[in-house]
Amino acid sequence: MHKGGFRKTIEIIIFTVFMFFLFAPLFSMGIWSVALRWYWPNTLPQEIGLDYWLQALGITKSLTLGAVNVIPAFILSLGIAIIVVIITMAIAIPAGYSLAKLKIPALLKGIILILFLLPRAFPQQPVFINLMLMFNKIGITGTVFGVILVHLVVGLVFAVWITASTFSSIPPELEEAARSVGASRLKAFLKVTLPISTPGLIASAVFVFLTSMDEFTGTFFVGIPFVTTLPMTLYSASGSNIQFASVIAILLLIPSILFMIIIQKFLKAEHLGGIGG
Amino acid sequence: MAILKVNSLSKNFGKVKAVTEVSFEATEGKVLSLLGPSGCGKTTTLRCIAGFENPDTGEISLDDRKITHIPPEKRGIGMVFQNYALWPHMTVYANLAFGLQIKKIPKDEIPKKIKRVLSMVRLEGYENRYPRQMSGGQQQRIAMARALVFEPEIMLLDEPLSNLDAQLREEMRFEFTELQKKLGITAVYVTHDQAEALVISDKIVILNKGTIVQSGSPKEIYSNPKNKFVAGFIAVTSFLDGNVDSFIEEKTKVIVKTDDGLIIQGLNNSLSIGQRVSVALRMKAIKFIKDGNNEKRKKINTFRGKIIQLSYLGNTVDYKIQIGKWQIRTNADAKYDFKIGEEVTFSLPTEDIIVTLEE
Numbered sequence: 001m002h003k004g005g006f007r008k009t010i011e012i013i014i015f016t017v018f019m020f021f022l023f024a025p026l027f028s029m030g031i032w033s034v035a036l037r038w039y040w041p042n043t044l045p046q047e048i049g050l051d052y053w054l055q056a057l058g059i060t061k062s063l064t065l066g067a068v069n070v071i072p073a074f075i076l077s078l079g080i081a082i083i084v085v086i087i088t089m090a091i092a093i094p095a096g097y098s099l100a101k102l103k104i105p106a107l108l109k110g111i112i113l114i115l116f117l118l119p120r121a122f123p124q125q126p127v128f129i130n131l132m133l134m135f136n137k138i139g140i141t142g143t144v145f146g147v148i149l150v151h152l153v154v155g156l157v158f159a160v161w162i163t164a165s166t167f168s169s170i171p172p173e174l175e176e177a178a179r180s181v182g183a184s185r186l187k188a189f190l191k192v193t194l195p196i197s198t199p200g201l202i203a204s205a206v207f208v209f210l211t212s213m214d215e216f217t218g219t220f221f222v223g224i225p226f227v228t229t230l231p232m233t234l235y236s237a238s239g240s241n242i243q244f245a246s247v248i249a250i251l252l253l254i255p256s257i258l259f260m261i262i263i264q265k266f267l268k269a270e271h272l273g274g275i276g277g
Numbered sequence: 278m279a280i281l282k283v284n285s286l287s288k289n290f291g292k293v294k295a296v297t298e299v300s301f302e303a304t305e306g307k308v309l310s311l312l313g314p315s316g317c318g319k320t321t322t323l324r325c326i327a328g329f330e331n332p333d334t335g336e337i338s339l340d341d342r343k344i345t346h347i348p349p350e351k352r353g354i355g356m357v358f359q360n361y362a363l364w365p366h367m368t369v370y371a372n373l374a375f376g377l378q379i380k381k382i383p384k385d386e387i388p389k390k391i392k393r394v395l396s397m398v399r400l401e402g403y404e405n406r407y408p409r410q411m412s413g414g415q416q417q418r419i420a421m422a423r424a425l426v427f428e429p430e431i432m433l434l435d436e437p438l439s440n441l442d443a444q445l446r447e448e449m450r451f452e453f454t455e456l457q458k459k460l461g462i463t464a465v466y467v468t469h470d471q472a473e474a475l476v477i478s479d480k481i482v483i484l485n486k487g488t489i490v491q492s493g494s495p496k497e498i499y500s501n502p503k504n505k506f507v508a509g510f511i512a513v514t515s516f517l518d519g520n521v522d523s524f525i526e527e528k529t530k531v532i533v534k535t536d537d538g539l540i541i542q543g544l545n546n547s548l549s550i551g552q553r554v555s556v557a558l559r560m561k562a563i564k565f566i567k568d569g570n571n572e573k574r575k576k577i578n579t580f581r582g583k584i585i586q587l588s589y590l591g592n593t594v595d596y597k598i599q600i601g602k603w604q605i606r607t608n609a610d611a612k613y614d615f616k617i618g619e620e621v622t623f624s625l626p627t628e629d630i631i632v633t634l635e636e
Contacts, residue, residue, distance in 0.1 A: 173362035176329050179349040180356040181376025181427060191375070195366050 026253075033246035052243040056251075070233050070248055077230040078255070080144065081212040084151040088159045088208045093201065096163025097189070101172065116160045119153050128221040135222055142226040150218035155208035162207065166200025167193065206259045213255055280305045280463050281326070281431055286335030288321055295321040297487045299335070303431070303480075306461045308454075310474040313484035314510070319467045322484070323433050326465060327356050340430065355424030355432040359439060361416045363408040369395075369419055370404040376427045394426040397456060414445050421456070431463045438473065450476050471511050475499065483507055501546065504634040505555040515605040516555040517541065518635060521548050531632055537601040542577050543630035552634070559629040560607035565615075566622040579624040580605075584615045 032038075033052060035045035054060045058069035099109055119127055131150060132141055140146035170193055178188035194201075216231045223229065230252055237244035281303040288296040296318040303309040311319035324330040326337055328349030337345045344352050363372055373391045382390070395401050398418040408416055417437060424432050437453075438446045454477050457464055468474050474481050475495045482492040483506075491503040502508035505516060519535035524545060531545045533556055541556050548554065558580075582600035594613070598605045598621065615621060 171360060171362065173358045173360055174364060176327075176349070177356065177358060177362040177364070177423070178375065179329075180327060180354065181423065182350045182353075182379040183375070184348075184350055187379065192364055196364070 029246045029249055032242055033250055035243060052247055056244060056247040068233055068237065068244070070230065070251060073228050073230045073233045074251060076144070076228065077213055080148055080151060080229065081209050081255075083148055084155055084212040085205050085209045087148070087152060088155040089163075089201070089205055091156060092159035092163045092204065095160050096165075097167050097193075099160070099164040100167035101175075101193075113161070113164070116157055120157050124217045125221075128218045131218070132221040141222055142224070144223075144227055147219050147223040147227045147229070150222045151212045151215055154215055154218060155211055158207045158211065159204045162204035163197075163201060166197045166204070169200075170196055203263060206263055210256055210259065213252065280340055281465065282336075282338045283322070283326065284336040284338075286322065286325060286332050286337065288318075288325060288330060288332045294487050296325070296332075299484070299487070299489055301482050301489065301492060303463055303465055305463050307479035308457060308464045308466055308477055309480045309482065310466045310468055310478040311482050311484060312468055312471060312474040312510070315469055316486075317484040318487035319469075319484050320435055321487075323435055323465060323467045327354055327433050328352050353427075353429055355427070355429035357417075357420050357424050357432065357434040357437045359436040361408070361420040361440075363416055363419055363423070365408055367407075368404065369400075369406050369408070369411075372408070372419060373423055373426050376423070380427060382427075390426055394422045397425065397460075398422045413441055414449065417441065417449065418452075421453070425460070425462070429462075431465065434464060434466045436468055437466075439468070439470070446473070453477060475511075483510065485510075502557070502631060502633050504636060505557075508555070508557045508631055508633050512557075512559065515560075515603070515607075516557055517600070517603045517605075518553070518555050521550050521552045521554055521632075523550065530627060533632055535601065535603070537603075539580075539601055541630060542627055543632040544627060546632055548632065548634075553636070554632050555635045557631040557633060558605060558625060559631065560605065560625075561629070563607060563609060563623050563625070565609065565613050566624075576624055578627065578630060579622060581620065581622045584617050584619050584621060587615065587617060 034048045037047040038045035135141045175188045178192045234248040286299045325332045483490045517535045522532045522534040533541045582598040586597035588595045
C-alpha cells in the first residue's frame with residue numbers, strides 16, 4: 001500500500017514536470033496571441049483582445065507591421081500536405097511491401113533502404129541548395145510542384161521505413177493461409193495484410209502529413225518567393241510581430257493535435273490486438 | 278490408392294540443400310507423417326506441396342494432376358499452420374467464410390457449412406469471437422476448421438500441436454485422429470515429436486538432413502529401425518557400437534562384439550559379418566539384480582555397470598549407468614533405490630536388443 005502510494009507520488013511529480021515543459025510554452029504562446037499591450041514589468045498583458053486573430057484570419061484588415069492574412073497560406077499548406085501524403089503512400093505501400101515480403105537479397109534490401117535514408121543523412125541546407133540549383137535548371141523553383149517534390153523527398157524516408165517495418169511485423173503465414181483457401185496474391189494482400197497493417201500505415205501517413213505541414217528548409221530554398229506555406233508566414237512574422245507569430249504557431253498546431261486524436265482512436269482499435277498470438 | 282505423389286523432390290536455399298531427392302506417396306484417407314529433427318527438410322517439403330516454395334527439381338501430383346508449378350490458391354489443399362495463422366482482424370465466422378466466399382459458394386450454404394465444421398471441432402456458438410478471445414487449443418481447432426470447411430482432398434499440417442501444453446497436446450492428438458478417421462481425409466502431418474507421429478500416423482517418413490532415412494508404418498519403424506539415427510530418434514538414447522561377430526540359430530540371431538569387447542546377442546536385421554553396427558538397448562521394465570546377489574552362471578545379455586548419475590522422479594528414477602566405455606540411460610522403479618557408485622547387474626531378452634547400422 002505504502003509502496004504504491006510512493007510510486008503514485010513519483011508518477012504525479014514526473015507528470016506535472018512533463019506537462020509544465022510541454023504546456024508552458026504553449027500557454028505563453030496562447031497569451032501572446034491575444035496580447036494587445038504587454039510591457040515589462042507586468043506579469044500578464046495590460047490589454048487583451050482578438051484583434052490579431054481577426055487580422056490573421058483575414059476578417060479585419062490592418063496595416064500593422066508583419067500583418068498577413070494566413071488563410072491562403074494555411075489552405076496551400078494543407079493542399080500540399082494532402083497531395084504529398086497521397087503520392088508518398090502510393091509509393092511507400094508497394095515499396096515497403098516489396099522490401100518486407102519479397103525475396104530480395106539482404107544486401108540489395110540494405111542498399112535500397114539506405115538510398116531512401118540518404119537525403120536525411122546529410123545536413124539539410126547543402127542538400128536543398130543543390131536541389132534548388134537542379135530545380136532552377138528545369139525551371140520548377142518557385143512552383144508548388146517543386147515544393148511538393150521537396151516534401152516527397154523528406155516524407156518518403158519516414159514512410160518507406162515505417163511501412164516496411166509494419167509489413168514485416170505481420171507473420172507471412174497469415175497471407176499464406178489466405179492463399180491456401182483460394183485467395184490470389186493480390187486478394188490476400190487486400191483482405192488480410194492491408195487491414196492488419198492499417199494502424200501502421202495511418203501512423204506513417206500522419207507522420208508524412210505533419211512533416212509536410214512543418215517543412216521549412218526545403219520550401220524556403222525551392223519555393224521562395226512565390227510559394228508561401230504556413231511555416232514561411234511564421235518565419236516572416238516572427239521577426240517583426242510576435243503576436244502574429246503566436247497565432248500562426250497555434251494554427252500550425254491544430255492539424256497535429258487533430259491527427260494525434262485520430263491516431264489515438266486507431267491505435268486503440270479492437271482489431272489491433274492478438275496479432276501472431 | 279495414392280492420392281498425393283511426391284517424386285524426387287529437391288530444393289536448395291542458396292548453398293544449403295534443404296531437401297534432396299525426396300519421394301513418397303500418401304494413401305487416400307490415411308495420415309502420413311514427415312518426422313525428423315528441426316532442419317531436416319520436413320517443413321520445406323510440406324511447403325513445396327502447399328505451393329509456398331518452388332522445388333528446384335522433382336514433381337508433385339495430386340490425383341494424377343501435376344501441381345508442381347501451379348500457385349497455392351489453385352491447388353485445393355487445406356493447410357494448418359504451426360502458429361495457427363488465424364486472421365486477427367476477423368471473427369471466427371469471417372475466418373471460416375473467407376475461403377468459401379472466394380470459391381463462390383452460394384450465399385445460403387455458407388452459414389450451414391460453417392455451422393457443420395464448428396460442430397465437428399466442437400466449437401459451436403463461437404462464430405462471433407475474435408481469435409485473441411480464445412485459448413490456444415480453441416484457436417488450433419478453428420485453424421483446423423478453416424482448412425476443413427472447403428472440403429479439400431488433402432490436408433497439410435505443419436506441427437499443429439507444438440504450441441500447446443503437454444496435456445492438451447495429447448488430448449488433441451486423439452481428437453485429430455478421430456476427426457480424420459471420421460472424415461476419411463488424407464493428411465500429411467509434419468512433426469518433430471516421435472510420440473505424436475507414432476500415435477497419429479498410418480505411415481511415417483523419417484527425414485534427416487534433407488533425405489529420407491526410412492519410411493514405413495509406425496510399428497515397422499519402431500520395431501525395426503534401419504540405423505542408429507532412426508533408433509535414436511524413435512525411442513532409444515543409448516548405444517553400444519561394435520562389429521558383427523557371428524550368427525547363431527540359422528542366422529536369425531546375431532552376435533555383436535562391441536569396441537570394448539562386450540558380447541551381445543540380438544536379432545538379425547539382414548547384416549553381414551564384420552559390419553559396423555550400433556546396439557540399442559530397449560530399457561523398459563528392467564529387473565535389476567543387486568550386486569553381491571552372485572549369479573554364478575554368466576547368462577547371455579547380462580550387463581554389469583555402475584550407477585554414475587540419477588534423478589529422482591517420484592514413481593521412478595532415471596539412472597545413467599556406465600557399462601564398459603558406454604553410458605546407458607534408463608528409467609527404473611523407485612523401489613530399487615540405488616546410490617551413485619553402486620554396481621548393478623541386469624539382463625535383457627534378445628527382442629529388446631536392436632542391432633542397427635551405425636550410419
